[in-house]
Amino acid sequence: MNTAPSSRSPLALLVGVNLRQGWRRLLALRRQSRLLSTMIVLFLVGYAGMAFKLFQIGLRFAGSFPGLGPVLIERMVFLLFAFLFVLLLLSNLVISYSNLFRNRETAFLLPLPLPPEVIFRWKFIESTLLASWAFVFLVAPLLAAYGLHAGVPWHFYPATLLFIALFIALPAAAGAWLAVIVARWLDRRTFQITTLVLAAAGLAWLAFQLRPVEMSEEALETRVLVVLDSLLARTRFALFPLLPSYWLSAGVQQWAEGALAAAGFFGLVLLSHVLFFGTLLCTRMGRRFFEAVSHVQSRGSALGAWGWFRAWQERRRRWRARRGGLEVLLGWVPGVPPDVRALLVKDLRLFWRDTTQWAQSLVLFGLLAVYILNLRHFSTQLTNTFWVTVVAYLNLGACALNLATLTTRCVYPQFSLEGKRLWIVGLAPLGLPRVLLAKFALGTALSLGLSLGLIVLSCRLLQLPWDRTLWYAATITIMAFTLNGLAIGLGALYPNLKEDNPSKIVSGFGGTFCLVLSFVYIVGSVLLLAFSSPWHPTGAYRAGTFVAWGVFGLLSLLLGWLPLRWGRRHAERFEY
Amino acid sequence: MIELQHLVKRFGDLVAVNDVSLTIGRGEFFALLGPNAAGKTTTLKILVGLMKPTSGSARVAGFDIQRQPLEARRRLAYVPDFPFLYDKLTPREFLRFTAELFRMDPARAAARAQALGARFHLESYLDLPIESLSHGTRQRVAIVSALLHEPEVFIMDEPMVGLDPHHARVLKDVLKEQALAGTTVLVSTHQLSVAEEMADRIGIMHQGRLIAVGTGEELRERSGTRGALEQTFLALTAGGPATPAAAAAPAAAGP
Numbered sequence: 001m002n003t004a005p006s007s008r009s010p011l012a013l014l015v016g017v018n019l020r021q022g023w024r025r026l027l028a029l030r031r032q033s034r035l036l037s038t039m040i041v042l043f044l045v046g047y048a049g050m051a052f053k054l055f056q057i058g059l060r061f062a063g064s065f066p067g068l069g070p071v072l073i074e075r076m077v078f079l080l081f082a083f084l085f086v087l088l089l090l091s092n093l094v095i096s097y098s099n100l101f102r103n104r105e106t107a108f109l110l111p112l113p114l115p116p117e118v119i120f121r122w123k124f125i126e127s128t129l130l131a132s133w134a135f136v137f138l139v140a141p142l143l144a145a146y147g148l149h150a151g152v153p154w155h156f157y158p159a160t161l162l163f164i165a166l167f168i169a170l171p172a173a174a175g176a177w178l179a180v181i182v183a184r185w186l187d188r189r190t191f192q193i194t195t196l197v198l199a200a201a202g203l204a205w206l207a208f209q210l211r212p213v214e215m216s217e218e219a220l221e222t223r224v225l226v227v228l229d230s231l232l233a234r235t236r237f238a239l240f241p242l243l244p245s246y247w248l249s250a251g252v253q254q255w256a257e258g259a260l261a262a263a264g265f266f267g268l269v270l271l272s273h274v275l276f277f278g279t280l281l282c283t284r285m286g287r288r289f290f291e292a293v294s295h296v297q298s299r300g301s302a303l304g305a306w307g308w309f310r311a312w313q314e315r316r317r318r319w320r321a322r323r324g325g326l327e328v329l330l331g332w333v334p335g336v337p338p339d340v341r342a343l344l345v346k347d348l349r350l351f352w353r354d355t356t357q358w359a360q361s362l363v364l365f366g367l368l369a370v371y372i373l374n375l376r377h378f379s380t381q382l383t384n385t386f387w388v389t390v391v392a393y394l395n396l397g398a399c400a401l402n403l404a405t406l407t408t409r410c411v412y413p414q415f416s417l418e419g420k421r422l423w424i425v426g427l428a429p430l431g432l433p434r435v436l437l438a439k440f441a442l443g444t445a446l447s448l449g450l451s452l453g454l455i456v457l458s459c460r461l462l463q464l465p466w467d468r469t470l471w472y473a474a475t476i477t478i479m480a481f482t483l484n485g486l487a488i489g490l491g492a493l494y495p496n497l498k499e500d501n502p503s504k505i506v507s508g509f510g511g512t513f514c515l516v517l518s519f520v521y522i523v524g525s526v527l528l529l530a531f532s533s534p535w536h537p538t539g540a541y542r543a544g545t546f547v548a549w550g551v552f553g554l555l556s557l558l559l560g561w562l563p564l565r566w567g568r569r570h571a572e573r574f575e576y
Numbered sequence: 577m578i579e580l581q582h583l584v585k586r587f588g589d590l591v592a593v594n595d596v597s598l599t600i601g602r603g604e605f606f607a608l609l610g611p612n613a614a615g616k617t618t619t620l621k622i623l624v625g626l627m628k629p630t631s632g633s634a635r636v637a638g639f640d641i642q643r644q645p646l647e648a649r650r651r652l653a654y655v656p657d658f659p660f661l662y663d664k665l666t667p668r669e670f671l672r673f674t675a676e677l678f679r680m681d682p683a684r685a686a687a688r689a690q691a692l693g694a695r696f697h698l699e700s701y702l703d704l705p706i707e708s709l710s711h712g713t714r715q716r717v718a719i720v721s722a723l724l725h726e727p728e729v730f731i732m733d734e735p736m737v738g739l740d741p742h743h744a745r746v747l748k749d750v751l752k753e754q755a756l757a758g759t760t761v762l763v764s765t766h767q768l769s770v771a772e773e774m775a776d777r778i779g780i781m782h783q784g785r786l787i788a789v790g791t792g793e794e795l796r797e798r799s800g801t802r803g804a805l806e807q808t809f810l811a812l813t814a815g816g817p818a819t820p821a822a823a824a825a826p827a828a829a830g831p
Contacts, residue, residue, distance in 0.1 A: 008676065010677060013673065013676050013677060017662060017665065017669075017673050020664070020665065020669070021662055021663070021664040021665065024664040024705075025664060028664075104660040105660060105662075107626070107656075107660065108659070108660035110625065110626050111624040111625055111626060111649060111652065111654045112649060112677055112678075113646050113649040113650040113677070113678060114646075114649075114677065115646060291628065293626070294626075294627050294628040297621070297626070297627050298585065298586070298587055298627060298628070298630075498663070498707075
C-alpha cells in the first residue's frame with residue numbers, strides 16, 4: 001500500500017485492474033504448457049494464412065468473369081458484412097446480458113460508490129471486446145486478400161482498420177441496449193419463446209430471400225446480364241443504406257477504388273453514429289441498467305399478468321409432482337439405470353433453461369439447414385460428377401465444423417459446469433467416471449441427431465446413391481463420437497470449477513485447445529477423405545482409398561478415445 | 577444510521593419483504609435472524625442498493641439509498657456470504673484497488689490495510705494470488721477490504737462462513753470495536769450464538785415480516801421462553817419456515 005492512488009477515474013481503475021487480470025491469465029496459459037500454447041499460436045497463424053489464401057483464390061475466381069467479376073465481388077462484400085453484422089449483434093446481445101446481469105464482478109461493484117453509468121461503461125467495453133475479437137480475426141485475412149486483389153495503396157489497410165473499429169461499436173451498442181431491454185422486460189420463459197419465434201422468423205425470411213429462381217436454358221445463354229440482375233435482386237437487402245454494414249462495405253470498397261472522398265463520407269457516417277449512440281449509451285443507460293438489475297432479481301413471470309398463464313402454471317405445478325415427460329421418455333431407453341437417467345434429465349433441463357447456451361447453436365444449425373435445403377434446387381444444375389463430389393465433401397466439412405462448434409461450446413463445459421456442485425454427483429454412488437460417460441453419451445446422441453439429419457438431407461438433395469449416403473452418415477457418426485470424446489475428455493482434464501459462465505469456461509486454455517484440435521481434425525480428415533475419394537470422375541477404389549479410410553478411423557479413435565480415457569482417469573483421481 | 581420505513585418487496589405474487597420498519601442507531605450492533613427464505617437477504621440487498629423496493633424507503637447514514645445512492649454507498653460496507661474477489665490479483669493489489677475506488681488518502685489506506693491485515697493474520701498472504709488462497713483466507717481479505725474505508729455502516733451476510741474459530745473470534749472483536757467506535761453493524765446470520773453474544777438488539781424476520789425486535793431478554797419475555805435463544809427463536813417462528821417459492825422466485829428470474 002505504499003504507492004499513492006492516482007487520480008485515475010473509476011473507469012480507468014476498472015479497466016486497469018481487469019487488464020492486469022487478463023495479462024496474468026495469459027501468462028498462466030503460457031506457463032501451463034509451452035507446447036500447447038505454441039500449437040494454439042501456430043493454429044491461429046495457420047488459420048489466418050489459409051483463410052487469406054482461400055479468399056485470394058475465391059476473389060480471383062469471382063473476378064475472372066468478364067464484365068461481371070467486380071459486380072459479384074462487390075455484392076459478396078456487402079452480403080458478408082450484412083450477415084456478420086447480424087451475427088455480431090446476436091453475439092453482443094448474449095455476451096452483454098451475461099456480463100451485465102449474470103456476472104459476479106457486476107454484483108460486487110454495484111454496492112460500491114460507483115455510479116451505475118461507470119459499471120455499465122466498463123461492462124460495455126468488456127462485452128464489446130469479448131464479442132468482437134473473433135470478427136476482426138475472421139475478416140482480417142479477407143480484407144488483406146481483397147486489398148491485394150484490388151491492388152490498393154498502403155493507406156487502405158490502416159483506413160480499413162479504422163472503419164472496422166468504428167463498425168464494431170454499433171452492433172455492440174445495439175446489443176448492450178437490447179440486453180438491458182431484455183433483462184428489464186422479459187423473464188426466462190418469455191425470452192426463450194421470443195428467441196425461438198425470432199429465430200424461426202429469421203430463418204423463414206432467409207429461406208424466402210434465397211429461394212431459387214427458374215431460368216430457361218435460353219435465358220442463361222443469351223441474357224446473362226438479365227439473369228445476373230434477377231439473381232442479385234435477392235441479395236439487395238444487403239444494400240439497404242441504413243445498415244451499418246452497408247456503410248462499412250461501401251467505405252472499404254470506395255477507398256480501395258481510390259474514391260477517398262466518398263469513402264471518407266461513409267467513414268464520417270459511421271463515426272457520427274458511433275458518437276451519437278456511444279454518447280447516449282454512456283450517459284443515459286446507467287439508470288436503466290440499474291433498474292434492469294433490480295428487475296432481474298425481483299421479477300415474477302412477465303406473462304403472469306395473464307389469467308390463462310397463471311391457470312396453466314397451476315396445472316403444471318400439479319403435474320410436476322409426477323414424473324416429467326423427459327423422465328418418462330428416458331425411461332423408455334433400454335439400459336439406462338435410474339441414477340444415470342437422473343443425471344441426464346438434470347443436464348438436459350439445465351441446458352434448456354440456460355438460453356445463452358443453445359441460442360447461438362440454433363442459429364448456426366438453422367443457417368446450415370437453410371443452405372442444405374436450397375441444395376434441392378441447386379442439385380438439378382449439378383450434372384458434373386466432380387462438382388457433386390466436391391459439394392458433398394464441402395457439406396460434410398460444414399456439418400462437421402458446426403458439430404465442432406456445438407461440442408466445444410456446449411459439451412466441453414459440461415464437466416466444469418458441475419462447478420461448486422461437483423460434490424453432489426461426485427460423491428453419489430454413480431462415481432465421476434460414469435458421470436463423464438453419461439455426459440459423453442448425451443452429447444453424442446444429441447449432436448449426432450442434428451448432424452446426421454443434416455448430412456442425410458444433404459446427400460438426398462444431391463441425389464447421391466444410398467451407399468454413398470450411408471458412407472457420409474457413417475463418417476459424420478465417427479466424427480460425432482470423436483469430437484464429443486475430445487470435448488468431454490479435455491473438459492475433465494482442464495476443468496474450471498470456479499466459473500459459472502460457459503462462454504468463459506470455453507475461452508480458457510482447455511476450450512481453445514479443444515477448438516483447435518477439432519478444427520485441425522476436421523480439415524485434415526475432410527481433405528484426406530476427399531483426395532482419396534473413389535467417387536470423382538477419375539477416381540476408383542484403390543489401395544490409397546482404404547489406407548486413407550484406415551488413417552481416418554485410427555485418427556478418430558485416438559483423438560476421441562484417448563482424451564476420454566485420460567479424462568476418466570483424471571475423474572477417478574479427482575480431488576475437490 | 578439505518579432506517580427502513582414500510583419496506584415492501586414483491587417478486588410477482590410473492591411478498592418477500594412485507595412492511596418492514598426498523599431503525600438501527602449509530603454504534604449499535606444489530607443481528608437479523610430468521611428461517612430460510614424469511615426475507616433477510618432481500619432486505620440487505622435493498623439496503624445496499626442492489627435491489628429496488630416495491631414501496632417504502634431505506635436510508636443509510638442519513639441518505640436514501642435510492643435517491644442518493646453514491647452518498648450512501650461511500651459510508652457503507654457490505655460483505656455478502658460469498659464475496660467476489662479478483663482471482664488473479666494479490667490481496668495487496670485488491671486492497672489498493674478498493675482504497676482507490678473509495679478515493680482514500682494513500683497514507684491512511686496503507687495504515688489501515690497494515691493494521692487490519694495484521695489483525696486478521698494476512699501478512700504472509702498479501703503477495704500471493706487470491707486464487708491460491710483458502711476460502712477462509714479469502715473471506716478475511718474481503719472483510720479487510722470492506723473495513724478499509726472506515727464505513728459508518730457495516731453490513732454482513734453470514735459473517736462467520738468459512739472462518740476458523742480463531743478468526744471468528746478476531747472478527748467478533750473487531751465488529752464489537754467498530755460498534756463501540758460508532759459504526760452501525762448489521763449482520764444477518766443463522767448462528768444464534770453470534771447474535772446472543774454480540775448483538776445489542778436482535779430482529780427476527782419470518783415470512784417477510786419483522787415479527788420481533790429487542791434485546792435477548794426482551795425477546796424471551798415476549799415469547800414466554802427461558803434459557804437459550806434457540807427456544808425463543810423456535811417459539812417466535814413456530815409457523816415453520818417460509819414457503820419454498822419465496823426462495824425460488826428471484827433465482828428463476830432471468831434468461
